[in-house]
Amino acid sequence: MPAHPTTVDFYAEDDIPVRIVRSTKRRKTVSSQWKDDRFVVSVPAALTESAERTFVEEMLKKFRQRKRTTDWALSDEALMQRAIALDRHYTGGLAAPVSVRWVSNQTKRWGSATVYERRIRLSTRLQYMPQWVQDYVLLHELCHLVEPADGHGPRFNGLLNRFERRREADEYLKAFSAGYRAHAREMGRPDDQLEDLDEGGDVEHG
Numbered sequence: 370m371p372a373h374p375t376t377v378d379f380y381a382e383d384d385i386p387v388r389i390v391r392s393t394k395r396r397k398t399v400s401s402q403w404k405d406d407r408f409v410v411s412v413p414a415a416l417t418e419s420a421e422r423t424f425v426e427e428m429l430k431k432f433r434q435r436k437r438t439t440d441w442a443l444s445d446e447a448l449m450q451r452a453i454a455l456d457r458h459y460t461g462g463l464a465a466p467v468s469v470r471w472v473s474n475q476t477k478r479w480g481s482a483t484v485y486e487r488r489i490r491l492s493t494r495l496q497y498m499p500q501w502v503q504d505y506v507l508l509h510e511l512c513h514l515v516e517p518a519d520g521h522g523p524r525f526n527g528l529l530n531r532f533e534r535r536r537e538a539d540e541y542l543k544a545f546s547a548g549y550r551a552h553a554r555e556m557g558r559p560d561d562q563l564e565d566l567d568e569g570g571d572v573e574h575g
Contacts, residue, residue, distance in 0.1 A: 385408055412425070453466075512528040
């Protein structure tokens with residue numbers, strides 16, 4: 370690659386948009402980030418063409434590995450595996466879900482469970498939250514499969530109370546909802562599209 374220009378844009382072989390930024394202020398370090406819808410690699414301007422190519426390919430390799438890990442973590446298959454693990458750990462496998470998946474059209478619930486079909490759906494909005502909060506909502510739905518007639522009664526709560534961070538997760542979801550609603554009001558948007566854990570039934574709008 371030529372020493373100039375200082376910025377070079379191209380597409381990697383797997384169609385990842387890449388921008389190389391050659392900086393005279395850099396001496397040894399190389400960094401990368403996803404910015405402006407492309408993978409930006411900042412390198413010292415004094416690098417040889419061969420060294421620059423090696424560093425860029427190494428950064429792209431690490432980026433692909435991270436992306437594969439992230440894509441798997443957000444997949445329905447990974448969510449199902451987590452549900453099975455939570456079911457075994459907290460309910461002794463009594464929930465036995467048949468299907469667990471993410472859905473983007475669930476605007477009034479964090480999660481929902483269809484008891485007779487043993488299917489669980491979680492809102493994709495939870496993907497932006499810590500995994501322990503996601504696990505709490507997932508366990509909430511698993512407990513409904515175990516105790517379908519109890520609502521949020523003593524047997525249901527007895528199971529859900531086994532989750533070590535239940536109080537913390539409740540507070541997290543309530544704070545998230547409150548912040549979202551306050552921001553929506555400031556922006557003049559409807560504030561009724563974010564969920565809370567309700568007091569009876571599945572995870573519904575509070």
